[in-house]
Amino acid sequence: MSIRHGLLALLERGPRYGSQLRTEFESRTGATWPLNVGQVYTTLSRLERDGMVAQSGEDAAGHALYTITEDGRTELRTWFEKPVDRTSPARDELAIKLAMAVGAPSVDIRDVIQSQRRHTVKAMQDYTRLKAQALAAVERGGARERDDVAWLLVLEQLIFQTEAEARWLDHCESRLIRLSATAPGAPAGPAAPTVPGASAAAPEAPAVSAAPRAHDTSTTGTPGAR
Protein backbone atom coordinates (compact mmCIF):
# COMPACT_ATOMS: atom_id res chain seq x y z
CA MET A 1 0.00 0.00 0.00
CA SER A 2 1.41 3.33 -0.97
CA ILE A 3 1.08 5.75 1.91
CA ARG A 4 3.71 7.87 0.24
CA HIS A 5 1.68 8.49 -2.86
CA GLY A 6 -1.52 8.83 -0.90
CA LEU A 7 0.01 11.69 1.08
CA LEU A 8 1.39 13.35 -2.05
CA ALA A 9 -2.09 13.21 -3.60
CA LEU A 10 -3.60 14.93 -0.59
CA LEU A 11 -0.84 17.56 -0.48
CA GLU A 12 -1.44 18.37 -4.12
CA ARG A 13 -4.64 20.05 -2.97
CA GLY A 14 -2.74 22.41 -0.66
CA PRO A 15 -0.46 22.53 2.39
CA ARG A 16 -1.47 20.30 5.28
CA TYR A 17 -0.15 19.14 8.64
CA GLY A 18 0.46 15.57 9.81
CA SER A 19 -2.67 14.59 11.70
CA GLN A 20 -4.80 16.37 9.13
CA LEU A 21 -3.27 14.13 6.43
CA ARG A 22 -4.07 11.10 8.49
CA THR A 23 -7.71 12.13 8.93
CA GLU A 24 -8.14 12.86 5.24
CA PHE A 25 -6.49 9.62 4.19
CA GLU A 26 -8.87 7.69 6.42
CA SER A 27 -12.02 9.50 5.33
CA ARG A 28 -11.23 8.65 1.73
CA THR A 29 -10.63 4.99 2.43
CA GLY A 30 -13.01 4.48 5.33
CA ALA A 31 -10.21 3.54 7.72
CA THR A 32 -9.87 0.31 5.77
CA TRP A 33 -6.13 0.75 6.01
CA PRO A 34 -5.70 2.63 9.25
CA LEU A 35 -2.68 4.92 9.56
CA ASN A 36 -1.10 6.03 12.77
CA VAL A 37 0.32 9.49 13.12
CA GLY A 38 3.80 8.02 13.55
CA GLN A 39 3.60 6.44 10.08
CA VAL A 40 2.48 9.74 8.63
CA TYR A 41 5.41 11.65 10.12
CA THR A 42 7.95 8.97 9.17
CA THR A 43 6.65 9.05 5.61
CA LEU A 44 6.67 12.85 5.53
CA SER A 45 10.28 13.01 6.67
CA ARG A 46 11.31 10.52 3.98
CA LEU A 47 9.42 12.53 1.38
CA GLU A 48 11.19 15.63 2.66
CA ARG A 49 14.57 13.88 2.48
CA ASP A 50 13.77 12.90 -1.14
CA GLY A 51 12.84 16.48 -2.00
CA MET A 52 9.17 15.74 -2.71
CA VAL A 53 7.70 17.82 0.10
CA ALA A 54 8.98 20.81 2.03
CA GLN A 55 8.05 22.29 5.37
CA SER A 56 6.31 25.60 4.91
CA GLY A 57 5.81 27.22 8.26
CA GLU A 58 2.93 26.81 10.66
CA ASP A 59 -0.78 27.41 10.61
CA ALA A 60 -2.51 29.68 13.12
CA ALA A 61 -2.71 26.87 15.67
CA GLY A 62 1.03 26.17 15.41
CA HIS A 63 0.86 22.95 13.31
CA ALA A 64 3.90 22.42 11.08
CA LEU A 65 2.64 22.55 7.49
CA TYR A 66 3.99 20.55 4.55
CA THR A 67 3.83 21.52 0.88
CA ILE A 68 4.31 19.38 -2.22
CA THR A 69 7.36 20.28 -4.40
CA GLU A 70 7.75 20.12 -8.18
CA ASP A 71 9.54 16.75 -7.81
CA GLY A 72 6.68 15.57 -5.67
CA ARG A 73 4.17 16.50 -8.37
CA THR A 74 6.18 14.63 -10.98
CA GLU A 75 6.33 11.55 -8.75
CA LEU A 76 2.57 11.73 -8.19
CA ARG A 77 1.82 12.08 -11.88
CA THR A 78 3.98 9.04 -12.64
CA TRP A 79 2.14 7.05 -9.96
CA PHE A 80 -1.27 7.84 -11.42
CA GLU A 81 -0.07 7.04 -14.95
CA LYS A 82 1.61 3.75 -14.16
CA PRO A 83 -0.64 0.70 -13.69
CA VAL A 84 -0.35 -1.15 -10.40
CA ASP A 85 1.74 -4.25 -11.02
CA ARG A 86 -0.27 -7.45 -11.07
CA THR A 87 2.25 -9.73 -12.75
CA SER A 88 4.10 -10.67 -9.58
CA PRO A 89 1.15 -11.36 -7.27
CA ALA A 90 1.45 -10.88 -3.57
CA ARG A 91 1.58 -14.10 -1.59
CA ASP A 92 -1.98 -15.13 -0.85
CA GLU A 93 -2.48 -17.16 2.30
CA LEU A 94 -5.78 -18.68 1.25
CA ALA A 95 -4.45 -19.89 -2.09
CA ILE A 96 -1.47 -21.42 -0.33
CA LYS A 97 -3.70 -23.01 2.30
CA LEU A 98 -5.96 -24.67 -0.28
CA ALA A 99 -2.99 -25.78 -2.36
CA MET A 100 -1.61 -27.45 0.76
CA ALA A 101 -5.00 -28.93 1.73
CA VAL A 102 -5.22 -30.91 -1.54
CA GLY A 103 -4.67 -34.48 -0.40
CA ALA A 104 -3.52 -33.45 3.07
CA PRO A 105 -4.04 -36.37 5.47
CA SER A 106 -5.26 -34.40 8.47
CA VAL A 107 -7.93 -32.20 6.95
CA ASP A 108 -11.04 -32.33 4.78
CA ILE A 109 -10.47 -29.72 2.11
CA ARG A 110 -14.22 -29.20 1.81
CA ASP A 111 -14.29 -28.13 5.45
CA VAL A 112 -11.47 -25.69 4.80
CA ILE A 113 -13.43 -24.32 1.84
CA GLN A 114 -16.67 -24.07 3.80
CA SER A 115 -15.21 -22.31 6.81
CA GLN A 116 -13.55 -19.80 4.51
CA ARG A 117 -16.79 -19.38 2.54
CA ARG A 118 -18.71 -18.60 5.71
CA HIS A 119 -16.13 -16.02 6.68
CA THR A 120 -15.97 -14.48 3.21
CA VAL A 121 -19.74 -14.27 2.74
CA LYS A 122 -20.11 -12.74 6.17
CA ALA A 123 -17.54 -10.09 5.29
CA MET A 124 -19.56 -9.41 2.12
CA GLN A 125 -22.73 -9.01 4.20
CA ASP A 126 -20.97 -6.43 6.36
CA TYR A 127 -19.54 -4.56 3.38
CA THR A 128 -22.93 -4.61 1.66
CA ARG A 129 -24.61 -3.04 4.69
CA LEU A 130 -21.91 -0.38 4.83
CA LYS A 131 -22.32 0.21 1.12
CA ALA A 132 -26.03 0.87 1.55
CA GLN A 133 -25.16 3.49 4.18
CA ALA A 134 -22.42 5.00 2.01
CA LEU A 135 -24.78 5.20 -0.96
CA ALA A 136 -27.33 7.01 1.15
CA ALA A 137 -24.62 9.45 2.26
CA VAL A 138 -23.59 10.09 -1.35
CA GLU A 139 -27.20 10.65 -2.36
CA ARG A 140 -27.64 13.15 0.44
CA GLY A 141 -24.68 15.05 -1.01
CA GLY A 142 -23.15 17.85 1.02
CA ALA A 143 -19.70 19.01 1.98
CA ARG A 144 -18.17 15.60 2.45
CA GLU A 145 -19.41 14.25 -0.84
CA ARG A 146 -15.96 13.71 -2.35
CA ASP A 147 -14.88 11.64 0.66
CA ASP A 148 -18.12 9.67 0.59
CA VAL A 149 -17.69 8.82 -3.08
CA ALA A 150 -14.08 7.74 -2.47
CA TRP A 151 -15.19 5.54 0.42
CA LEU A 152 -17.96 4.04 -1.71
CA LEU A 153 -15.42 3.10 -4.40
CA VAL A 154 -13.18 1.45 -1.82
CA LEU A 155 -16.12 -0.49 -0.36
CA GLU A 156 -17.21 -1.70 -3.76
CA GLN A 157 -13.68 -2.85 -4.42
CA LEU A 158 -13.83 -4.87 -1.21
CA ILE A 159 -17.17 -6.35 -2.30
CA PHE A 160 -15.85 -7.33 -5.72
CA GLN A 161 -12.76 -8.83 -4.14
CA THR A 162 -14.66 -10.92 -1.63
CA GLU A 163 -17.12 -11.91 -4.34
CA ALA A 164 -14.28 -13.19 -6.51
CA GLU A 165 -13.01 -15.15 -3.56
CA ALA A 166 -16.43 -16.69 -2.81
CA ARG A 167 -16.83 -17.66 -6.47
CA TRP A 168 -13.40 -19.14 -6.55
CA LEU A 169 -14.21 -21.22 -3.46
CA ASP A 170 -17.42 -22.51 -5.11
CA HIS A 171 -15.40 -23.30 -8.18
CA CYS A 172 -12.75 -25.20 -6.18
CA GLU A 173 -15.43 -27.24 -4.46
CA SER A 174 -17.25 -28.24 -7.61
CA ARG A 175 -13.97 -28.96 -9.35
CA LEU A 176 -12.95 -31.28 -6.51
CA ILE A 177 -16.34 -33.01 -6.57
CA ARG A 178 -16.11 -33.48 -10.32
CA LEU A 179 -12.56 -34.79 -10.16
CA SER A 180 -13.45 -37.25 -7.43
CA ALA A 181 -16.46 -38.44 -9.43
CA THR A 182 -14.37 -39.08 -12.52
CA ALA A 183 -11.30 -40.40 -10.72
CA PRO A 184 -10.33 -43.93 -11.85
CA GLY A 185 -10.84 -46.74 -9.31
CA ALA A 186 -13.04 -44.63 -7.09
CA PRO A 187 -12.48 -45.54 -3.40
CA ALA A 188 -10.43 -43.01 -1.51
CA GLY A 189 -6.91 -43.85 -0.48
CA PRO A 190 -5.74 -44.23 3.09
CA ALA A 191 -5.37 -40.50 3.40
CA ALA A 192 -8.96 -39.51 4.07
CA PRO A 193 -11.56 -42.19 3.51
CA THR A 194 -14.52 -39.92 4.25
CA VAL A 195 -13.40 -37.18 1.94
CA PRO A 196 -14.27 -37.65 -1.67
CA GLY A 197 -12.61 -34.47 -2.82
CA ALA A 198 -9.36 -34.52 -0.98
CA SER A 199 -7.75 -37.83 -1.77
CA ALA A 200 -9.09 -38.40 -5.24
CA ALA A 201 -8.06 -34.96 -6.34
CA ALA A 202 -4.49 -35.33 -5.20
CA PRO A 203 -3.08 -36.45 -8.56
CA GLU A 204 -4.65 -33.38 -10.14
CA ALA A 205 -3.10 -31.03 -7.65
CA PRO A 206 -1.52 -28.76 -10.25
CA ALA A 207 -4.85 -28.11 -11.92
CA VAL A 208 -6.33 -26.96 -8.64
CA SER A 209 -3.45 -24.96 -7.31
CA ALA A 210 -2.89 -23.22 -10.63
CA ALA A 211 -6.19 -21.39 -10.30
CA PRO A 212 -5.14 -19.06 -7.49
CA ARG A 213 -2.19 -17.87 -9.47
CA ALA A 214 -4.32 -16.65 -12.33
CA HIS A 215 -6.84 -15.06 -9.98
CA ASP A 216 -4.47 -13.88 -7.38
CA THR A 217 -5.14 -10.19 -7.53
CA SER A 218 -8.81 -10.74 -6.89
CA THR A 219 -8.38 -13.21 -4.06
CA THR A 220 -6.09 -11.28 -1.80
CA GLY A 221 -7.64 -12.00 1.54
CA THR A 222 -9.28 -8.75 2.42
CA PRO A 223 -11.44 -10.06 5.26
CA GLY A 224 -8.36 -11.54 6.85
CA ALA A 225 -6.77 -8.13 6.78
CA ARG A 226 -8.86 -7.17 9.74
Next chain:
Amino acid sequence: MSTQQPVLQLQNLTRVHGSGATEVHALRGIDLAVYPGELVAVMGPSGSGKSTLLTIAGGLDTPSSGRVIVEDTDITAASVKELAALRRRSIGYVFQDYNLIPALTAAENVALPRELDGTSARKARVEAVAALEEMGLGHLADRFPDEMSGGQQQRVAIARALVGDRRLVLADEPTGALDSETGESVLALLRSRCDAGAAGVLVTHEPRFAAWADRVVFLRDGAIVDQTVRSDADSLLSGQVAEA
Protein backbone atom coordinates in the same frame (compact mmCIF):
# COMPACT_ATOMS: atom_id res chain seq x y z
CA MET B 1 -35.68 -9.91 17.60
CA SER B 2 -35.58 -13.33 19.25
CA THR B 3 -38.52 -12.44 21.49
CA GLN B 4 -40.71 -12.13 18.41
CA GLN B 5 -42.59 -15.00 16.89
CA PRO B 6 -41.08 -16.28 13.64
CA VAL B 7 -43.07 -15.71 10.45
CA LEU B 8 -41.81 -19.01 9.08
CA GLN B 9 -40.76 -22.11 10.96
CA LEU B 10 -39.46 -25.27 9.36
CA GLN B 11 -39.21 -28.13 11.83
CA ASN B 12 -37.28 -31.30 11.10
CA LEU B 13 -38.35 -31.18 7.49
CA THR B 14 -37.61 -34.07 5.14
CA ARG B 15 -38.58 -34.68 1.55
CA VAL B 16 -38.01 -37.90 -0.33
CA HIS B 17 -38.71 -38.05 -4.05
CA GLY B 18 -39.51 -41.42 -5.60
CA SER B 19 -38.90 -44.72 -3.85
CA GLY B 20 -36.67 -47.77 -3.94
CA ALA B 21 -33.63 -47.57 -6.18
CA THR B 22 -34.56 -44.13 -7.54
CA GLU B 23 -35.20 -42.63 -4.09
CA VAL B 24 -33.81 -39.11 -3.70
CA HIS B 25 -33.49 -37.54 -0.27
CA ALA B 26 -33.93 -33.93 -1.32
CA LEU B 27 -34.18 -32.65 2.28
CA ARG B 28 -32.88 -34.37 5.39
CA GLY B 29 -34.05 -32.78 8.62
CA ILE B 30 -34.16 -29.05 8.00
CA ASP B 31 -34.75 -26.70 10.95
CA LEU B 32 -35.08 -23.03 10.16
CA ALA B 33 -36.90 -20.05 11.66
CA VAL B 34 -37.25 -16.71 9.89
CA TYR B 35 -38.31 -13.68 11.94
CA PRO B 36 -40.12 -10.49 10.97
CA GLY B 37 -37.68 -8.07 9.42
CA GLU B 38 -35.24 -10.81 8.55
CA LEU B 39 -33.94 -11.72 5.12
CA VAL B 40 -32.33 -15.15 4.95
CA ALA B 41 -30.35 -16.27 1.91
CA VAL B 42 -30.03 -19.95 1.05
CA MET B 43 -26.95 -20.98 -0.90
CA GLY B 44 -25.74 -24.37 -2.04
CA PRO B 45 -24.68 -26.36 -5.07
CA SER B 46 -27.15 -27.39 -7.75
CA GLY B 47 -29.35 -30.24 -6.50
CA SER B 48 -28.71 -29.50 -2.82
CA GLY B 49 -32.44 -28.99 -2.17
CA LYS B 50 -32.88 -25.20 -2.28
CA SER B 51 -35.96 -25.13 -4.50
CA THR B 52 -37.47 -28.07 -2.64
CA LEU B 53 -37.06 -26.19 0.63
CA LEU B 54 -38.68 -23.09 -0.78
CA THR B 55 -41.65 -24.81 -2.45
CA ILE B 56 -42.43 -26.64 0.79
CA ALA B 57 -42.11 -23.43 2.79
CA GLY B 58 -44.59 -21.83 0.38
CA GLY B 59 -47.07 -24.68 0.65
CA LEU B 60 -46.62 -25.68 -2.98
CA ASP B 61 -45.23 -29.10 -2.08
CA THR B 62 -45.72 -31.27 1.01
CA PRO B 63 -42.87 -32.63 3.12
CA SER B 64 -42.38 -36.35 3.73
CA SER B 65 -42.13 -35.52 7.42
CA GLY B 66 -41.78 -32.47 9.64
CA ARG B 67 -43.79 -29.30 10.03
CA VAL B 68 -44.08 -25.94 8.28
CA ILE B 69 -45.58 -23.13 10.34
CA VAL B 70 -46.41 -19.79 8.75
CA GLU B 71 -47.31 -17.25 11.44
CA ASP B 72 -49.88 -19.23 13.44
CA THR B 73 -50.85 -21.80 10.86
CA ASP B 74 -49.33 -25.25 10.58
CA ILE B 75 -49.64 -25.50 6.82
CA THR B 76 -48.85 -29.20 6.80
CA ALA B 77 -52.11 -29.67 8.73
CA ALA B 78 -54.17 -26.93 7.08
CA SER B 79 -57.14 -27.59 4.81
CA VAL B 80 -56.77 -26.96 1.10
CA LYS B 81 -58.93 -23.88 1.45
CA GLU B 82 -56.96 -22.45 4.38
CA LEU B 83 -53.74 -23.08 2.56
CA ALA B 84 -54.96 -21.38 -0.60
CA ALA B 85 -56.06 -18.34 1.37
CA LEU B 86 -52.74 -18.15 3.16
CA ARG B 87 -50.84 -18.39 -0.11
CA ARG B 88 -52.85 -15.59 -1.65
CA ARG B 89 -52.76 -13.31 1.34
CA SER B 90 -49.55 -13.82 3.25
CA ILE B 91 -47.01 -15.49 1.02
CA GLY B 92 -45.36 -13.93 -2.00
CA TYR B 93 -43.52 -16.39 -4.21
CA VAL B 94 -41.03 -15.74 -7.00
CA PHE B 95 -40.34 -18.88 -8.99
CA GLN B 96 -37.06 -19.92 -10.57
CA ASP B 97 -38.93 -19.81 -13.90
CA TYR B 98 -41.22 -16.83 -13.61
CA ASN B 99 -44.57 -18.59 -14.09
CA LEU B 100 -46.59 -15.73 -15.51
CA ILE B 101 -49.95 -16.54 -17.03
CA PRO B 102 -49.49 -16.08 -20.80
CA ALA B 103 -53.08 -14.97 -21.49
CA LEU B 104 -52.93 -12.11 -18.98
CA THR B 105 -51.15 -8.77 -19.28
CA ALA B 106 -48.42 -7.76 -16.85
CA ALA B 107 -50.85 -5.73 -14.76
CA GLU B 108 -53.44 -8.52 -14.78
CA ASN B 109 -50.83 -11.05 -13.70
CA VAL B 110 -49.84 -8.85 -10.78
CA ALA B 111 -53.45 -8.03 -9.86
CA LEU B 112 -54.66 -11.63 -9.99
CA PRO B 113 -53.81 -12.79 -6.44
CA ARG B 114 -55.43 -9.65 -5.01
CA GLU B 115 -58.58 -10.07 -7.04
CA LEU B 116 -58.83 -13.72 -6.05
CA ASP B 117 -58.65 -12.49 -2.52
CA GLY B 118 -61.66 -10.23 -2.91
CA THR B 119 -60.02 -6.88 -3.66
CA SER B 120 -62.07 -4.93 -6.22
CA ALA B 121 -60.74 -5.16 -9.78
CA ARG B 122 -60.23 -1.41 -9.85
CA LYS B 123 -58.21 -1.28 -6.64
CA ALA B 124 -56.24 -4.39 -7.60
CA ARG B 125 -55.30 -2.74 -10.88
CA VAL B 126 -54.14 0.45 -9.14
CA GLU B 127 -52.00 -1.60 -6.74
CA ALA B 128 -50.62 -3.68 -9.58
CA VAL B 129 -49.57 -0.67 -11.62
CA ALA B 130 -47.92 0.83 -8.53
CA ALA B 131 -46.01 -2.41 -7.92
CA LEU B 132 -44.92 -2.48 -11.56
CA GLU B 133 -43.78 1.12 -11.34
CA GLU B 134 -41.69 0.22 -8.32
CA MET B 135 -39.92 -2.30 -10.56
CA GLY B 136 -39.45 0.31 -13.31
CA LEU B 137 -42.06 -1.37 -15.51
CA GLY B 138 -45.00 1.01 -15.42
CA HIS B 139 -44.91 1.42 -19.19
CA LEU B 140 -45.29 -2.35 -19.74
CA ALA B 141 -48.48 -2.78 -17.71
CA ASP B 142 -50.58 -3.75 -20.73
CA ARG B 143 -48.09 -6.05 -22.44
CA PHE B 144 -48.43 -9.83 -22.47
CA PRO B 145 -45.58 -12.02 -21.17
CA ASP B 146 -44.46 -13.08 -24.65
CA GLU B 147 -44.07 -9.41 -25.57
CA MET B 148 -41.49 -8.86 -22.84
CA SER B 149 -37.84 -9.81 -22.37
CA GLY B 150 -36.87 -12.47 -19.84
CA GLY B 151 -35.62 -9.86 -17.42
CA GLN B 152 -38.84 -7.87 -17.72
CA GLN B 153 -40.97 -10.97 -17.11
CA GLN B 154 -38.83 -11.72 -14.10
CA ARG B 155 -39.53 -8.27 -12.68
CA VAL B 156 -43.27 -8.65 -13.31
CA ALA B 157 -43.11 -11.90 -11.34
CA ILE B 158 -41.36 -10.06 -8.53
CA ALA B 159 -43.97 -7.31 -8.56
CA ARG B 160 -46.63 -10.01 -8.28
CA ALA B 161 -44.89 -11.53 -5.27
CA LEU B 162 -44.61 -8.19 -3.49
CA VAL B 163 -48.00 -6.65 -4.23
CA GLY B 164 -50.26 -6.19 -1.21
CA ASP B 165 -49.12 -6.78 2.31
CA ARG B 166 -47.17 -10.02 2.20
CA ARG B 167 -45.70 -11.15 5.48
CA LEU B 168 -43.49 -13.79 3.90
CA VAL B 169 -41.66 -13.42 0.60
CA LEU B 170 -40.00 -16.48 -0.92
CA ALA B 171 -37.77 -15.95 -3.94
CA ASP B 172 -36.02 -18.65 -5.94
CA GLU B 173 -33.15 -17.12 -7.96
CA PRO B 174 -35.09 -13.91 -8.56
CA THR B 175 -32.07 -12.32 -10.17
CA GLY B 176 -31.52 -15.12 -12.67
CA ALA B 177 -32.43 -13.32 -15.89
CA LEU B 178 -31.35 -9.87 -14.76
CA ASP B 179 -28.21 -7.87 -15.40
CA SER B 180 -26.26 -7.03 -12.29
CA GLU B 181 -27.60 -3.50 -11.94
CA THR B 182 -31.24 -4.63 -12.18
CA GLY B 183 -30.47 -7.61 -9.95
CA GLU B 184 -29.18 -5.21 -7.38
CA SER B 185 -32.34 -3.10 -7.52
CA VAL B 186 -34.44 -6.24 -7.00
CA LEU B 187 -32.40 -7.05 -3.92
CA ALA B 188 -32.74 -3.50 -2.66
CA LEU B 189 -36.51 -3.83 -2.98
CA LEU B 190 -36.61 -7.19 -1.23
CA ARG B 191 -34.38 -5.75 1.48
CA SER B 192 -36.67 -2.77 2.00
CA ARG B 193 -39.71 -5.05 2.31
CA CYS B 194 -37.93 -6.95 5.02
CA ASP B 195 -36.81 -3.75 6.72
CA ALA B 196 -40.50 -2.82 6.75
CA GLY B 197 -41.28 -6.00 8.70
CA ALA B 198 -41.74 -8.84 6.21
CA ALA B 199 -39.74 -12.05 6.46
CA GLY B 200 -37.85 -13.13 3.34
CA VAL B 201 -36.11 -16.24 2.08
CA LEU B 202 -33.92 -15.82 -0.97
CA VAL B 203 -32.36 -18.69 -2.87
CA THR B 204 -29.34 -17.59 -4.85
CA HIS B 205 -25.97 -18.81 -6.01
CA GLU B 206 -24.65 -15.25 -6.32
CA PRO B 207 -22.64 -14.29 -3.25
CA ARG B 208 -23.07 -10.62 -4.05
CA PHE B 209 -26.85 -10.93 -3.77
CA ALA B 210 -26.73 -13.26 -0.77
CA ALA B 211 -24.71 -10.54 0.95
CA TRP B 212 -27.88 -8.42 1.25
CA ALA B 213 -29.28 -10.96 3.70
CA ASP B 214 -29.08 -10.85 7.47
CA ARG B 215 -28.18 -14.51 7.56
CA VAL B 216 -26.82 -16.87 4.92
CA VAL B 217 -27.65 -20.56 5.25
CA PHE B 218 -25.55 -23.12 3.39
CA LEU B 219 -27.28 -26.24 2.11
CA ARG B 220 -25.48 -29.37 1.02
CA ASP B 221 -27.12 -32.69 0.09
CA GLY B 222 -30.42 -31.65 1.67
CA ALA B 223 -29.02 -30.53 5.02
CA ILE B 224 -28.00 -27.18 6.47
CA VAL B 225 -24.27 -27.54 6.97
CA ASP B 226 -23.39 -24.03 8.03
CA GLN B 227 -24.65 -20.47 8.36
CA THR B 228 -23.30 -17.00 8.91
CA VAL B 229 -24.14 -15.53 12.27
CA ARG B 230 -25.80 -12.17 12.33
CA SER B 231 -23.52 -9.43 13.55
CA ASP B 232 -24.14 -5.86 14.53
CA ALA B 233 -24.20 -3.83 11.38
CA ASP B 234 -21.84 -1.38 12.98
CA SER B 235 -19.17 -3.71 14.24
CA LEU B 236 -17.04 -3.30 11.15
CA LEU B 237 -15.42 -0.14 9.85
CA SER B 238 -18.30 1.75 11.31
CA GLY B 239 -16.77 4.89 12.77
CA GLN B 240 -16.37 6.28 9.31
CA VAL B 241 -19.91 5.89 8.14
CA ALA B 242 -21.37 7.00 11.44
CA GLU B 243 -19.75 10.38 11.16
CA ALA B 244 -20.48 10.71 7.43
